Amino acid sequence: MTDFATYLKEERDQEWREELRKQIKNKERTSFERVKMPEQKPDIRNRNNLEVNQGLTEEQAVKEAQRCIDCPNPTCITGCPVNINIPKFVKKIEGGDFLGAAKVLKETNGLPAVCGRVCPQEVQCESQCFYTQKLKKPAVAIGNLERFAADYERNSGSISIPETDKPNGIKVAVIGSGPGGLAAAGDLAKYGYDVTVFEALHEIGGVLKYGIPEFRLPNEIVDVEIEILRKMGVKFIKNFVVGKTASLEDLKDEGFQAFFVASGAGLPRFMNIPGENYVGIFSSNEYLTRMNLMGAAKEEYDTPVLKGRNVAVIGGGNTAMDSVRTAKRLGADRAMIIYRRSLQEMPARVEEIHHAQEEGIEFLNLTNPLEYFADNKGRVNRMRVQKMELGEPDSSGRRRPVPLEGSEYDIDVDLVVVSVGVSPNPLIPEAVKGLDVTKWGTINVDPESMMSNIPGLFAGGDIVRGGATVILAMGDGRKAAAGMHKYIKHSIQKN
Amino acid sequence: MTKIVGKEQFSELVTLLEIDAPRIARQRKPGHFVIVKIGREGERIPLTISMADPEKGTISLVIQKVGVTSHKVTALNPGDELTDVVGPLGHATHIEKLGTILCAGGGVGIAPMLPIVQAMKEAGNRVISVLAARTKDLIILEEQVRAHSDEVIIMTDDGSYGQKGLVTQGMEEVIKREPVNQAITIGPAIMMKYAAALTKKYNLPTVASLNTIMVDGTGMCGACRVSVGGKTKFVCVDGPEFDAHEVDFDELLMRLGAYQDEERADYERYLKTIQ
Ligand SMILES: Cc1cc2nc3c(=O)[nH]c(=O)nc-3n(C[C@H](O)[C@H](O)[C@H](O)COP(=O)(O)OP(=O)(O)OC[C@H]3O[C@@H](n4cnc5c(N)ncnc54)[C@H](O)[C@@H]3O)c2cc1C
Ligand SMILES: Cc1cc2nc3c(=O)[nH]c(=O)nc-3n(C[C@H](O)[C@H](O)[C@H](O)COP(=O)(O)OP(=O)(O)OC[C@H]3O[C@@H](n4cnc5c(N)ncnc54)[C@H](O)[C@@H]3O)c2cc1C
Ligand code: SF4
Ligand code: SF4
Ligand code: FES
Numbered sequence: 107m108t109d110f111a112t113y114l115k116e117e118r119d120q121e122w123r124e125e126l127r128k129q130i131k132n133k134e135r136t137s138f139e140r141v142k143m144p145e146q147k148p149d150i151r152n153r154n155n156l157e158v159n160q161g162l163t164e165e166q167a168v169k170e171a172q173r174c175i176d177c178p179n180p181t182c183i184t185g186c187p188v189n190i191n192i193p194k195f196v197k198k199i200e201g202g203d204f205l206g207a208a209k210v211l212k213e214t215n216g217l218p219a220v221c222g223r224v225c226p227q228e229v230q231c232e233s234q235c236f237y238t239q240k241l242k243k244p245a246v247a248i249g250n251l252e253r254f255a256a257d258y259e260r261n262s263g264s265i266s267i268p269e270t271d272k273p274n275g276i277k278v279a280v281i282g283s284g285p286g287g288l289a290a291a292g293d294l295a296k297y298g299y300d301v302t303v304f305e306a307l308h309e310i311g312g313v314l315k316y317g318i319p320e321f322r323l324p325n326e327i328v329d330v331e332i333e334i335l336r337k338m339g340v341k342f343i344k345n346f347v348v349g350k351t352a353s354l355e356d357l358k359d360e361g362f363q364a365f366f367v368a369s370g371a372g373l374p375r376f377m378n379i380p381g382e383n384y385v386g387i388f389s390s391n392e393y394l395t396r397m398n399l400m401g402a403a404k405e406e407y408d409t410p411v412l413k414g415r416n417v418a419v420i421g422g423g424n425t426a427m428d429s430v431r432t433a434k435r436l437g438a439d440r441a442m443i444i445y446r447r448s449l450q451e452m453p454a455r456v457e458e459i460h461h462a463q464e465e466g467i468e469f470l471n472l473t474n475p476l477e478y479f480a481d482n483k484g485r486v487n488r489m490r491v492q493k494m495e496l497g498e499p500d501s502s503g504r505r506r507p508v509p510l511e512g513s514e515y516d517i518d519v520d521l522v523v524v525s526v527g528v529s530p531n532p533l534i535p536e537a538v539k540g541l542d543v544t545k546w547g548t549i550n551v552d553p554e555s556m557m558s559n560i561p562g563l564f565a566g567g568d569i570v571r572g573g574a575t576v577i578l579a580m581g582d583g584r585k586a587a588a589g590m591h592k593y594i595k596h597s598i599q600k601n
Numbered sequence: 602m603t604k605i606v607g608k609e610q611f612s613e614l615v616t617l618l619e620i621d622a623p624r625i626a627r628q629r630k631p632g633h634f635v636i637v638k639i640g641r642e643g644e645r646i647p648l649t650i651s652m653a654d655p656e657k658g659t660i661s662l663v664i665q666k667v668g669v670t671s672h673k674v675t676a677l678n679p680g681d682e683l684t685d686v687v688g689p690l691g692h693a694t695h696i697e698k699l700g701t702i703l704c705a706g707g708g709v710g711i712a713p714m715l716p717i718v719q720a721m722k723e724a725g726n727r728v729i730s731v732l733a734a735r736t737k738d739l740i741i742l743e744e745q746v747r748a749h750s751d752e753v754i755i756m757t758d759d760g761s762y763g764q765k766g767l768v769t770q771g772m773e774e775v776i777k778r779e780p781v782n783q784a785i786t787i788g789p790a791i792m793m794k795y796a797a798a799l800t801k802k803y804n805l806p807t808v809a810s811l812n813t814i815m816v817d818g819t820g821m822c823g824a825c826r827v828s829v830g831g832k833t834k835f836v837c838v839d840g841p842e843f844d845a846h847e848v849d850f851d852e853l854l855m856r857l858g859a860y861q862d863e864e865r866a867d868y869e870r871y872l873k874t875i876q
Binding site: 306389392400404406 | 628643645685686688819821826
């Protein structure tokens with residue numbers, strides 16, 4: 107048996123778990139309905155910026171936790187990129203030890219309040235749950251429970267600061283303060299390193315701050331996690347673009363022994379169709395950054411943002427959903443998703459698509475933009491689209507959209523947000539000579555240690571994967587921290 | 602937080618601020634810019650690094666008051682702090698010994714022009730600078746430009762100083778008179794548009810430094826995009842300097858106007874609050 111399986115079994119065999127299992131029969135557990143997450147009403151929330159999901163109450167959380175049958179072979183864990191001991195934390199909730207549950211989460215995940223909110227659970231942990239796999243019933247609401255435990259701990263005022271090893275005085279650098287960088291910083295601090303996180307922007311948090319809107323992930327939650335890292339001794343330097351403000355060589359000369367690059371996939375793609383540079387056409391990065399990082403919709407902030415009555419958002423990912431729901435909240439009469447495939451193929455989280463539909467977002471699926479038109483001041487006022495149908499599957503396994511000849515028609519729009527994907531941030535690949543980069547611009551790393559071809563330079567998250575997820579970036583950060591630890595120990599031994 | 606250590610008032614509208622930024626002072630090259638933000642609620646605006654003193658660890662910015670943020674920044678005094686300063690950003694100017702270089706700076710564009718004039722001269726070029734502005738007061742840094750130029754021609758719209766006329770007239774005078782190997786133009790978009798049209802007529806290779814609206818300045822948002830040779834480029838990471846004959850200046854002008862109404866209203870509101 108592998109170490110991990112042994113550990114899971116030992117944990118499961120503990121008396122308290124056995125006790126809990128005996129209290130309710132499995133048959134009864136599986137007859138319970140999945141507890142519904144309390145939400146703000148659609149016609150109210152689409153006019154405010156408060157969180158849509160309001161969190162489970164204690165009773166609801168316990169009730170939901172009771173559904174989990176504490177499987178001898180918990181397949182759910184295989185669906186979680188950081189292998190959270192899911193039944194253990196869920197059973198802690200069932201037993202009423204909510205702080206204990208949070209502690210279990212923190213063993214492997216530094217940002218449970220974030221992941222509980224934004225992980226695409228339906229394709230990760232929850233897709234592998236016994237309920238989904240064998241019973242064909244709604245999975246145990248692992249994400250909602252994770253959020254509950256993390257929120258409970260944060261609100262309890264007795265948030266635990268992870269223990270750190272004795273400081274070893276060795277300086278290491280993390281480049282980028284998104285989830286990948288934060289996860290690595292946490293683990294490196296635990297190992298006792300002197301960790302500095304460099305961030306190009308004036309706020310810490312990466313996409314968690316500038317991308318994902320308040321109504322899905324309040325900034326305050328991210329700030330609490332950053333504060334914990336500070337208490338663990340992590341230093342943060344904002345307004346510092348590695349490769350520009352200082353080169354990697356400079357930082358080496360200043361004593362940094364190893365680097366973790368988590369610089370993300372920040373470069374927005376456009377479609378290169380006629381009229382795409384008219385005023386009123388944004389990348390989703392610009393639109394969301396103006397709103398979330400720069401506070402454009404708030405009276406007291408200086409940064410402006412254009413408002414639209416008829417807003418079209420091009421794309422079907424999380425970024426597109428966030429943009430279109432933001433436009434609705436800013437008062438758009440029509441807020442539309444224009445997506446070239448069908449609802450089935452949409453990469454966004456199922457919950458976000460569902461929420462968007464409830465909020466009155468229009469979905470123009472199997473539709474593709476061809477051209478934009480503008481008024482005499484250059485402000486977009488109309489777009490031409492074409493209908494599509496689905497053909498044979500392409501290399502990604504999704505059915506390829508094929509244009510329907512003669513199906514073109516025009517839509518009135520005064521604001522367009524282009525959300526058709528991002529490319530890896532080129533700053534570090536450009537600044538580090540000899541770095542092994544793929545033709546897509548992502549950094550090549552050893553999948554075990556996360557080290558690039560440059561000794562001491564590690565990378566992870568979106569800069570390695572292209573656009574991926576928060577939890578995958580965090581998993582990479584943790585792996586890289588372990589890799590860096592090994593690398594430094596080894597190089598110290600050699601000298 | 603970044604401290605202001607020196608200030609000089611060039612005119613009613615134009616101010617030089619010397620700020621404490623040792624790392625940027627060490628790294629920067631002619632053509633680089635910084636992004637500055639003032640206050641928690643402030644906007645991020647790009648400003649060219651006009652001069653730097655690596656020993657002292659300071660950089661100098663020359664700022665023209667046009668709206669809320671530039672107004673707030675120019676109102677700062679030594680001892681005050683800028684909330685955020687990040688840089689150096691953008692690609693540095695390509696400096697090479699080419700022969701004769703014609704540097705055409707308009708208004709506040711003279712400030713970013715200065716380090717280029719200096720570097721081109723040091724590289725062994727003959728440098729002729731044409732400085733242009735609406736009126737005498739807006740001709741800035743004349744002395745410093747003179748110190749590194751073989752010749753300086755001054756043009757004002759109203760004839761209050763130097764010759765009366767546009768920057769293009771000063772440029773044409775030189776082009777007609779002697780062989781020029783390269784032109785560089787920095788200033789308002791409309792001025793660069795006409796400068797580029799002029800040099801195109803003479804087949805004179807020309808570089809323009811573009812001043813689009815920016816947000817992050819690191820290639821993340823695309824607010825700064827512009828068409829160059831029919832392709833979309835990001836000024837903050839691909840520029841700010843481009844082949845002036847390939848730039849779509851009409852699109853640039855259109856995009857610069859994006860927030861005009863909002864900004865004018867904001868500025869008027871702001872001016873009322875500080876009265
Ligand atoms: C709008 C939006 C919604 C999303 N929704 C979800 C979701 O619901 N669920 C989910 O799992 N995923 C979601 N994602 C994807 C997820 O956010 C990313 O996969 C994740 O943030 C990647 O993390 P990262 O650490 O690799 O980089 P990022 O979060 O991109 O952070 C990179 C940071 O590095 C900084 N940086 C870059 N270069 C330098 C440099 N040279 N020096 C210093 N700093 C530098 C950048 O400024 C940035 O702050 C969403 C993404 C977006 C844009
Ligand atoms: C790479 C780069 C370098 C620059 N260097 C300098 C410099 O050294 N000194 C300096 O004074 N300015 C410089 N600028 C221009 C400066 O960034 C703008 O003047 C500033 O953003 C205006 O902000 P504001 O809030 O004061 O005015 P806003 O209220 O934002 O704008 C007021 C008016 O100015 C126009 N405007 C807005 N942004 C720009 C812009 N980027 N360029 C031209 N006009 C604009 C608007 O159309 C508006 O009508 C540079 C711009 C770029 C892109
Ligand atoms: S971190 Fe994400 S994938 Fe892992 S258990 Fe939590 S919600 Fe599921
Ligand atoms: S697979 Fe589902 S039921 Fe089984 S332990 Fe995991 S969460 Fe509980
Ligand atoms: S300013 Fe955002 S990409 Fe250039």
